[in-house]
Amino acid sequence: MESLSLEQLSFRYDDKLILDGLDLYVKKGEFVSIIGPSGCGKSTLFRLITGLEKLQQGMIRKEYEFVGYMPQRDALMPWRTILKNTTLPLECKKVSKADATAKSMALLKQFGLDHYANNYPRDLSGGMKQRVSFIRALNASEDILLLDEPFSALDALTKIELQDWLYNQAKSLNKTILFITHDVDEALYLSDRIYTVTETPIQQMHETVVPLEHPRIRENLGSEEIQKLKIDLLHLLQKGRS
Numbered sequence: 001m002e003s004l005s006l007e008q009l010s011f012r013y014d015d016k017l018i019l020d021g022l023d024l025y026v027k028k029g030e031f032v033s034i035i036g037p038s039g040c041g042k043s044t045l046f047r048l049i050t051g052l053e054k055l056q057q058g059m060i061r062k063e064y065e066f067v068g069y070m071p072q073r074d075a076l077m078p079w080r081t082i083l084k085n086t087t088l089p090l091e092c093k094k095v096s097k098a099d100a101t102a103k104s105m106a107l108l109k110q111f112g113l114d115h116y117a118n119n120y121p122r123d124l125s126g127g128m129k130q131r132v133s134f135i136r137a138l139n140a141s142e143d144i145l146l147l148d149e150p151f152s153a154l155d156a157l158t159k160i161e162l163q164d165w166l167y168n169q170a171k172s173l174n175k176t177i178l179f180i181t182h183d184v185d186e187a188l189y190l191s192d193r194i195y196t197v198t199e200t201p202i203q204q205m206h207e208t209v210v211p212l213e214h215p216r217i218r219e220n221l222g223s224e225e226i227q228k229l230k231i232d233l234l235h236l237l238q239k240g241r242s
C-alpha cells in the first residue's frame with residue numbers, strides 16, 4: 001500500500017523548470033532515499049509535498065493529512081525551550097497543552113533528552129538538536145516523515161551514531177520515511193529503495209532496490225555486490241551533474 005505518491009508532477013521557479021512530469025511513490029513502512037546533485041530540486045520536492053510550495057501541475061496523493069518534515073538545518077526556534085520546540089506541531093493541531101507536554105516529554109525521555117526540556121537550542125550539541133528536530137517531526141505526523149539531509153552537518157562519528165539511531169527508530173516505530181542525502185553509503189545502509197536524479201529538470205529518477213536484509217549490518221556495506229552498486233550509483237550521480 002502506498003503512503004505517498006506523486007503523479008506527473010511539474011514545477012518551475014519563474015522561467016526555471018525544476019520538475020517535469022515526475023512520478024514517485026513510497027510504500028507504507030518503506031525507507032526511501034533520494035540522491036542527486038546539488039541544486040537539482042530535491043528540497044523543492046519536499047516543499048511541494050509539505051505544501052510550503054504551491055502545486056502547479058500534477059497530483060500528490062498522501063494517505064494521511066499530516067507529514068513530519070525535518071528541513072536541512074535543524075530550524076529550531078532559539079527563543080523556545082526544547083520542550084516548547086517539540087510541542088509546536090501539536091499546538092498547531094490544537095492538542096491540549098497537558099497532552100502535548102506529556103507526549104513530548106515521553107519522546108524526549110525515550111531519546112535521552114528529557115533533562116534538557118527546559119534548556120534552549122543554544123545549549124545543545126548539533127547531534128542533540130537534530131534529535132529534537134526529529135521529535136518535532138514525529139509530533140507533526142505519526143506516519144510519514146520527510147528528512148532533508150538531516151546528518152550532513154555532523155561529524156563522522158555522530159553521523160554514524162545517528163544513522164543507527166534513525167534506522168532503529170524507523171523500524172521499531174514502523175515509520176514511512178523519504179530521506180534526502182548526498183551520502184551514497186548512508187543511502188545504501190538505511191534504504192529499502194533509492195531514487196537517483198540523473199537529469200535536470202527532473203523527469204524520472206533512476207530506481208534501485210537495495211539488496212540487503214533487515215536488520216542492517218554496517219559491515220555488509222563492504223560486500224562486493226554493494227560496492228559495485230555504490231560505483232554504479234556514483235556513475236549515475238555524475239551523469240546527473242553533467
Ligand SMILES: Nc1ncnc2c1ncn2[C@@H]1O[C@H](COP(=O)(O)OP(=O)(O)OP(=O)(O)O)[C@@H](O)[C@H]1O
Pocket residue numbers: 013018036037038039040041042043044045
Ligand atoms: N524560492 C526560489 N526561487 C527561485 N529559485 C529557487 C528557489 N528555491 C530554490 N531555487 C532554485 O531551484 C533549484 C533547486 O533548488 P533545491 O533547493 O530544491 O535543490 P536541492 O537539490 O535541494 O539542492 P541541495 O542538494 O544543494 O540542497 C536551485 O537551482 C535553486 O537555486
